[in-house]
Amino acid sequence: MAVDDSAGGEGLLRAPLVIEYPFNRTTGPVVGAFVTALRDRRVLGIRGADGRVVCPPVEYDPQTGAPLDEMVEVGTSGTITSWSWVSQVREGQPLQTPHALALIQLDGADTAMLHVVDAPGPESVSTGARVRIRWSDEPTGAITDIACFELDGGAS
Amino acid sequence: MAGNRVAVVGVGQTKYAAVRDDVSLPGLLREAVFRALDDAHMTMDDIDAVVVGKAPDFFEGMMMPESYLAEALGAVGKPLFRVHTAGSVGGSTALVAATHVQSGVHDRVLTIGWQQQSVSEAMWALSFPIPFQQQLVAGAGGYFAPFIREYIRRSNAPDHIGIQVALKDRLNALKNPYAHLHEPDITFESIEESFMLWEPIRYSETCPGSDGAIALVLASEDAAEAAAASSGVPPAWIHGTAMRSEPATASGRDQVNPDAGKECAADVYAQAGITDPRRQVDVVEMYVPFSWYEPMWLENLGFAPEGEGWKLTEDGVTQMTGDLPVNCSGGVLSTNPIGASGMIRFGEAALQVRGQAGDHQVDGARVAVGHAYGGAAQFYAMWVVGSEKP
Numbered sequence: 395m396a397v398d399d400s401a402g403g404e405g406l407l408r409a410p411l412v413i414e415y416p417f418n419r420t421t422g423p424v425v426g427a428f429v430t431a432l433r434d435r436r437v438l439g440i441r442g443a444d445g446r447v448v449c450p451p452v453e454y455d456p457q458t459g460a461p462l463d464e465m466v467e468v469g470t471s472g473t474i475t476s477w478s479w480v481s482q483v484r485e486g487q488p489l490q491t492p493h494a495l496a497l498i499q500l501d502g503a504d505t506a507m508l509h510v511v512d513a514p515g516p517e518s519v520s521t522g523a524r525v526r527i528r529w530s531d532e533p534t535g536a537i538t539d540i541a542c543f544e545l546d547g548g549a550s
Numbered sequence: 551m552a553g554n555r556v557a558v559v560g561v562g563q564t565k566y567a568a569v570r571d572d573v574s575l576p577g578l579l580r581e582a583v584f585r586a587l588d589d590a591h592m593t594m595d596d597i598d599a600v601v602v603g604k605a606p607d608f609f610e611g612m613m614m615p616e617s618y619l620a621e622a623l624g625a626v627g628k629p630l631f632r633v634h635t636a637g638s639v640g641g642s643t644a645l646v647a648a649t650h651v652q653s654g655v656h657d658r659v660l661t662i663g664w665q666q667q668s669v670s671e672a673m674w675a676l677s678f679p680i681p682f683q684q685q686l687v688a689g690a691g692g693y694f695a696p697f698i699r700e701y702i703r704r705s706n707a708p709d710h711i712g713i714q715v716a717l718k719d720r721l722n723a724l725k726n727p728y729a730h731l732h733e734p735d736i737t738f739e740s741i742e743e744s745f746m747l748w749e750p751i752r753y754s755e756t757c758p759g760s761d762g763a764i765a766l767v768l769a770s771e772d773a774a775e776a777a778a779a780s781s782g783v784p785p786a787w788i789h790g791t792a793m794r795s796e797p798a799t800a801s802g803r804d805q806v807n808p809d810a811g812k813e814c815a816a817d818v819y820a821q822a823g824i825t826d827p828r829r830q831v832d833v834v835e836m837y838v839p840f841s842w843y844e845p846m847w848l849e850n851l852g853f854a855p856e857g858e859g860w861k862l863t864e865d866g867v868t869q870m871t872g873d874l875p876v877n878c879s880g881g882v883l884s885t886n887p888i889g890a891s892g893m894i895r896f897g898e899a900a901l902q903v904r905g906q907a908g909d910h911q912v913d914g915a916r917v918a919v920g921h922a923y924g925g926a927a928q929f930y931a932m933w934v935v936g937s938e939k940p
Binding site for chain 1 (some may be wrong): 569570571572573574575576577580584594608610611621622624626666668669670678679681682
């Protein structure tokens, strides 16, 4: 039996509506400085009102809302503070081989950022493990200029 | 006016420009917010609630930006309320903020209106493509042009009135450091010779697209007096607030002189004890995105009899040197971050009665009207502010 999905609108116009609408956004002096520095293979954080270095940097203090402006260069190596293993890779994920999604606290920073760790297997990854940035070949000024992190000293 | 007394004790504006690519969206708002807080001698900690308004989300491609912006606006742990009323939203937002104080619930409310027109083409953002529209999609100017032409037919206004309005507002803008367009070389002739976009509206009789934000701090009577004692700047007391709307497609609707605008004005004047607005109001900031809306709104808001608004413009009454200066700031014709534009009118009215308008101050201004409209000339918001308590 044919399925009748009409609610009685036969003969009335029904047409596709595809909304495509371009936007231009501005990054501002803090996020803009962060992504621009990545192009130069440097990582910037920002000093918060409590003296802690927030990385990636934020425009205003997370606790007080006060304006922040002291950009601080942090290291390109850091420590895993938490992680999860992606064993089954699907299209569009940051690496096309099994990898870790990890929170990484770069040396000199007091907060961790999410990125991907290229490691041979989950047994090689641990909280507290040391990692370093593997830069992309052609940095453009985006978080993906950090191609991934790799285990410092190779797979352990 | 119903409720407790409320006053404007802080006004902060960003520099308006075609593209504010030196700041992020939160950074843009914070530029206005901290100027308003500084003006009020307050910090974010002093604020009880935050009320924000902007044009539709699609203009900037960000859904519910108020949630994303809460921390940047110091709204953590406080009521944060968003208002939507198209082009009048800046005005409506200030009015909603005022009710937060009038109700007695809050003493110090921060309200913000903003827009980054550079992010997209606002002209087309709200238009469904063909075939979903019953009417032709012609942009805002194309929509309003036939109604302006009808105003000219009814009133027998001479063609140069629109040019006069544009020249006045653009020259006034030179006295306002925050204004977007600063065109020191503009002349009657240069406007007359500019491209005819939608007859009778020429390019130079049309508002620009601007990035920018405005913030106001509203305070209860005790809080306003404390702020004034601290800052040394008098409050702008709110004497009346009114909003009216009418359906865009209502049959019998007169879009040249809409009932909703007339009723909004009548309501706000009644609250403020104004029986002769032409005589009792010292300065007006009205929403004029296309030059001809000055004479049209002069009539709609009761400053001139129907058909005679253009005579005030022609006689120089609405110049800064006239007895009813209109848009001393340069108005929407010089600065148009849509979601902010209504609140800029309200804030500029407050600056005038506080004596804080700088080079575009009208000496001795005591009563000022702020006005905003939006949609298909269907949403209206107004307030009357004064240097004296209501």
